[in-house]
Amino acid sequence: MNIQNKLAPVPVIDLQAQRARLEPGMSEAVLRVLAHGRFVLGPEVEALERQLGDWSGAHCITCGNGTDALELALWSLDVGVGDAVVMPAFTFAATAEAAVKRGATPVFADVDEASFNLSAESCARALDFARRAGLRPKAVIAVDLFGLPADYAALAPLAASYDATVIADAAQSFGATLDNQPVGRLAPLSATSFYPSKPLGCYGDGGAVFATDEGVAKKIRLLARHGQGPGRYNHVTLGMNSRLDSMQAAVLLQKLSVLAEELPKREAVAKRYDAALKGRVELPPRAANAASAWACYTIRHPDRDRLGEALGQAGIGTAVHYPRPVNRQPAFVGQPVVPGGVPVSERLAAEVLSLPLCAYLSQRAQDRVIEAVLAAV
Ligand SMILES: Cc1ncc(COP(=O)(O)O)c(C=O)c1O
Numbered sequence: 001m002n003i004q005n006k007l008a009p010v011p012v013i014d015l016q017a018q019r020a021r022l023e024p025g026m027s028e029a030v031l032r033v034l035a036h037g038r039f040v041l042g043p044e045v046e047a048l049e050r051q052l053g054d055w056s057g058a059h060c061i062t063c064g065n066g067t068d069a070l071e072l073a074l075w076s077l078d079v080g081v082g083d084a085v086v087m088p089a090f091t092f093a094a095t096a097e098a099a100v101k102r103g104a105t106p107v108f109a110d111v112d113e114a115s116f117n118l119s120a121e122s123c124a125r126a127l128d129f130a131r132r133a134g135l136r137p138k139a140v141i142a143v144d145l146f147g148l149p150a151d152y153a154a155l156a157p158l159a160a161s162y163d164a165t166v167i168a169d170a171a172q173s174f175g176a177t178l179d180n181q182p183v184g185r186l187a188p189l190s191a192t193s194f195y196p197s198k199p200l201g202c203y204g205d206g207g208a209v210f211a212t213d214e215g216v217a218k219k220i221r222l223l224a225r226h227g228q229g230p231g232r233y234n235h236v237t238l239g240m241n242s243r244l245d246s247m248q249a250a251v252l253l254q255k256l257s258v259l260a261e262e263l264p265k266r267e268a269v270a271k272r273y274d275a276a277l278k279g280r281v282e283l284p285p286r287a288a289n290a291a292s293a294w295a296c297y298t299i300r301h302p303d304r305d306r307l308g309e310a311l312g313q314a315g316i317g318t319a320v321h322y323p324r325p326v327n328r329q330p331a332f333v334g335q336p337v338v339p340g341g342v343p344v345s346e347r348l349a350a351e352v353l354s355l356p357l358c359a360y361l362s363q364r365a366q367d368r369v370i371e372a373v374l375a376a377v
Contacts, residue, residue: 010356010365012317013197017360018262022254029250042246048253049208055256056184058210059217062244063224066171066193069207070098072242073167073189074139076211076220079104083138084130086164088118089325089337090345091143095169096326096335098141105135106335108327110342115285116145116298119344120154126338127162133336137162144173144183146321146354147199147293148285152178152186167191170210172295174200175263179289184210194244194252199266199293200259202248262359266294269357269366273297276370280377281307282351296321296354301377304353310376311355316369319354 019026033044045062052060063069079085085099089108096106109126112119123140130137140159142150152166159166170176170183171193177183184190192198194206209224211217222229227239270292274283282300286292298321301307308318325345327337355369 007315007368009315010317010361010368012319012354012356014356014358014360015196015201017358018255021360022258026251026254029254030247033246033250039246040243042249044246044249044253045244048244048249048256051253051256052184052208052210056182056190056210058184058190058212059214060184060208060210061217061220061224062206062208062249063242064207064244065205065242066191066195066207067094067098068224068240068242069191069193069209070095070141070167070169071101072209072220072223072240073191074098074102074104075223076189076216077139077165079138082136084133084135085139085141086123086126086130086137087141087169088143088145088345089327089342090116090322090348091145091169091326092171092322093326093329093331094171095141095143096332100332100335104138105130106332107135107137108325108335108337108342110338110340110344111145111348112151113344115148115151115287116348117148117150118142118155120151120158122338122342123155124158125340127158127164129336129339131162137164139165139167141167141169142187143169143171144176146284146298147173147176147295148287149173149176149178149183149186149290149292156187165189171195172198173293174198175259176293177291178287183293185212188212189216194248197295199263199295200252200255202251202255204245204248206244206248206252208244263291263293265359266357267291269359269361270294270297272363272366273355273370277373280374294357297357298352298354299373300348300351301353302351304351307373307376308353311372314368314372314375316372317356320352321354322349324349
């Protein structure tokens with residue numbers, strides 16, 4: 001038997017190490033919710049929205065999950081039938097799902113090889129293509145893939161020239177910065193997810209929309225709460241039910257209290273991997289003007305599947321985000337793709353592999369990951 005098989009596995013994401021750091025405060029916070037009994041939109045939700053608003057410098061509306069957050073952002077722009085929503089093909093399916101749920105047409109553009117994020121050049125072609133196809137380009141969703149903010153300085157004027165609004169799909173990037181500006185105000189609207197594995201994750205489902213404009217924030221709150229208000233049982237517009245519950249908010253408040261301490265630790269793990277793996281695999285993208293939230297540490301290798309298998313045998317957890325571009329997911333086949341296709345997205349889907357990363361990954365565990373990768377490539 002390989003000696004490494006006797007060691008404890010290194011999971012790709014370890015939530016228990018963080019929980020140990022946060023106890024007993026975490027359990028006490030959850031018990032406080034059980035005691036006060038305001039399980040939905042209770043005082044923890046209010047406190048969390050305030051703190052997230054302070055962190056981001058934008059108005060924060062919490063909701064049920066990141067997919068709802070994207071849909072609410074699109075809804076607040078009245079995106080619907082006949083509208084095009086340009087987005088990268090290399091993303092999680094939820095980005096496209098939100099647009100289709102609003103009745104709009106997703107138009108898949110390619111990503112940049114250097115950032116894995118929406119290519120401004122491909123986005124420009126997709127906007128032009130959408131208009132020529134008779135659609136109104138209403139929104140561009142830029143995805144901060146793996147925690148690295150997209151190139152908003154390039155995308156914003158492009159979208160504006162079509163009267164379209166940029167929405168940040170910040171599901172993976174809460175905590176990141178671009179030009180020292182926090183995620184939440186990098187675009188007029190940002191949507192994040194608090195799914196457990198995210199840089200700021202709860203112990204269930206959760207999400208939030210950030211809006212830089214107060215009026216838009218009010219509209220989103222109305223849409224997320226059954227179109228209700230002012231007052232109860234006064235439904236002034238069609239809405240949906242998308243709420244964060246108080247237990248998840250209590251969990252998030254505990255986790256937010258250590259996020260500023262965790263982000264540099266995540267960066268330190270990434271730097272250590274970079275130094276050890278440089279020249280042996282293709283390292284994850286970085287940007288000189290950005291600090292990633294490091295939702296994933298994702299390398300590229302031409303023999304990705306074999307590498308993943310070898311790491312698995314050495315007890316190292318890995319993940320493939322994502323094995324195919326969204327335009328080739330059966331649910332989205334037939335939706336328009338930018339002329340020229342999405343060759344970079346295709347290449348990435350064939351080559352990416354995410355390695356274990358969390359703020360509490362011991363140096364010993366990091367060394368095991370490094371040794372296993374070096375042995376396999
Ligand atoms: C890029 C991206 N967008 C949207 C979502 C949707 O978030 P949720 O799972 O909270 O609905 C995710 C979640 O994995 C994501 O990674």
